[in-house]
Amino acid sequence: MKVLRTPIVAVLGHVDHGKTTLLDRIRRSNVTAREAGGITQHIGATEIPLSAIKEICKDIWNVNVVIPGLLFIDTPGHKAFTNLRRRGGALADLAILIVDINEGFKPQTEEALMILKTFKTPFIVAANKIDKIPGWQSNEGMPFMKSYAMQDEVVRQRLDNRIYELIGELYQRGFSADRFDRIRDFTRNVAIVPISALTGEGIPELLMLLVGLAQRYLEKSLRLHVEGKARGTVLEVKEEKGLGLTFDAILYDGTLRVGDRIAIGGVEGVIVTHVRGILRPRPAKEMRLESRFKSVESVTAAAGIKVVAPDIEGVLAGSEFEVVESDEDIKAFEQRIKQEYQEIAIETDEEGVVIKTDTLGSLEALINEFRELGIPIKKADVGDITKKDVVEASANRDELNRVIIGFNVKLLPGVEEEAAKYGVRIFTDQIIYSLIDNFTQWRDEEKR
Numbered sequence: 001m002k003v004l005r006t007p008i009v010a011v012l013g014h015v016d017h018g019k020t021t022l023l024d025r026i027r028r029s030n031v032t033a034r035e036a037g038g039i040t041q042h043i044g045a046t047e048i049p050l051s052a053i054k055e056i057c058k059d060i061w062n063v064n065v066v067i068p069g070l071l072f073i074d075t076p077g078h079k080a081f082t083n084l085r086r087r088g089g090a091l092a093d094l095a096i097l098i099v100d101i102n103e104g105f106k107p108q109t110e111e112a113l114m115i116l117k118t119f120k121t122p123f124i125v126a127a128n129k130i131d132k133i134p135g136w137q138s139n140e141g142m143p144f145m146k147s148y149a150m151q152d153e154v155v156r157q158r159l160d161n162r163i164y165e166l167i168g169e170l171y172q173r174g175f176s177a178d179r180f181d182r183i184r185d186f187t188r189n190v191a192i193v194p195i196s197a198l199t200g201e202g203i204p205e206l207l208m209l210l211v212g213l214a215q216r217y218l219e220k221s222l223r224l225h226v227e228g229k230a231r232g233t234v235l236e237v238k239e240e241k242g243l244g245l246t247f248d249a250i251l252y253d254g255t256l257r258v259g260d261r262i263a264i265g266g267v268e269g270v271i272v273t274h275v276r277g278i279l280r281p282r283p284a285k286e287m288r289l290e291s292r293f294k295s296v297e298s299v300t301a302a303a304g305i306k307v308v309a310p311d312i313e314g315v316l317a318g319s320e321f322e323v324v325e326s327d328e329d330i331k332a333f334e335q336r337i338k339q340e341y342q343e344i345a346i347e348t349d350e351e352g353v354v355i356k357t358d359t360l361g362s363l364e365a366l367i368n369e370f371r372e373l374g375i376p377i378k379k380a381d382v383g384d385i386t387k388k389d390v391v392e393a394s395a396n397r398d399e400l401n402r403v404i405i406g407f408n409v410k411l412l413p414g415v416e417e418e419a420a421k422y423g424v425r426i427f428t429d430q431i432i433y434s435l436i437d438n439f440t441q442w443r444d445e446e447k448r
């Protein structure tokens with residue numbers, strides 16, 4: 001049986017162009033304010049039910065829709081997280097490419113566009129922060145066309161000029177684009193919707209177009225129908241009171257049921273276990289911050305879920321999981337995972353620093369940044385900092401390499417004392433750029 005599943009919409013764009021703020025506006029939350037350093041450093045997931053979308057679009061709603069809602073994937077715009085943008089892009093059925101209308105195209109806008117091109121993902125451009133156009137009079141939550149009509153002629157001209165610039169940028173990269181209200185054929189042209197994530201202007205049209213796009217262009221395609229096998233991506237492994245270890249995931253295909261046997265990528269190879277429980281966040285809640293989950297017997301893609309399962313100590317955040325029924329299934333999965341790790345290519349040097357992070361995504365990001373800086377890496381792993389890490393770091397000949405870099409991880413008991421004893425320096429931070437800055441600054445000073 002073919003069941004129409006919830007489309008996955010990735011939000012991509014340059015750092016601080018307003019991705020999280022847009023989602024905050026749609027789900028009426030304030031996730032942005034709780035982010036370390038004001039930047040997104042992980043993939044997020046939020047399911048928005050159709051009823052909530054209808055409510056936002058109520059003034060202009062004119063479509064007949066059968067999709068259950070939209071699953072929004074938030075991605076980081078900071079340059080270090082190319083891998084997470086790629087992953088978000090790869091997961092997505094549709095995307096919103098967000099561009100600050102006052103800044104125009106930036107390096108990660110460009111990169112995001114290339115990702116969408118690679119995966120042939122249909123997308124809409126959201127030209128954000130129109131409220132910052134000099135002279136703009138904001139109208140809370142209003143459709144763009146209505147608010148636009150209320151602006152002074154000179155202000156409308158300013159906005160039009162910036163839209164033309166965006167059209168030019170997109171044209172140079174092989175996309176024919178126009179402001180959404182001037183488009184007849186949405187299969188040939190990319191729609192640009194001017195919005196303000198802060199005031200909500202233009203968001204009704206943005207959501208209407210998204211829903212329309214999902215409906216018209218993807219309904220018939222296989223991508224939006226639920227296939228047999230349940231598959232997903234692990235976002236994070238977490239200890240939950242009363243449940244033990246659990247993992248947060250995005251289920252992007254199939255139906256997952258309690259009792260299903262699953263294979264997951266782990267630190268020491270593939271882990272095979274079974275689903276003991278499935279928990280769902282409330283609608284319109286960002287997965288990463290939800291505290292009140294609802295227990296369910298089964299869940300159909302796409303969805304953000306928390307999975308309770310035994311023996312998942314070694315599960316790698318950022319890896320894949322899928323339902324397995326036979327030994328062949330497990331072998332095939334192992335093959336696929338192996339290939340993925342080879343792509344990450346954690347090739348280590350004999351002499352170099354030790355890197356520990358909270359997820360595979362941040363590990364890849366740090367490895368790439370360090371390679372770019374020409375800093376050797378001896379060991380790079382997901383997990384908290386252990387005494388063993390200290391011993392490995394201390395075995396370096398060069399003092400500049402007797403270092404452990406920890407991103408969003410804890411020091412296990414005794415590590416601090418051990419590090420002091422062996423003369424190992426530990427740098428930890430929750431913000432990727434400060435972590436890199438602090439380390440390189442120390443290194444430059446030591447070199448002198």
Ligand code: GTP
Binds near residue numbers: 132
């Ligand atoms: P990263 O995830 O770190 O790449 O950033 P982001 O794209 O999620 O941007 P974020 O939502 O963190 O917004 C960055 C800053 O821009 C915040 O201070 C927001 O309040 C502000 N901002 C976002 N959208 C708007 C908007 O429409 N108008 C105005 N005036 N400010 C906005």
Ligand code: MG
Binds near residue numbers: 020
């Ligand atoms: Mg963000």
Ligand code: NA
Binds near residue numbers: 016017038040
């Ligand atoms: Na930000």
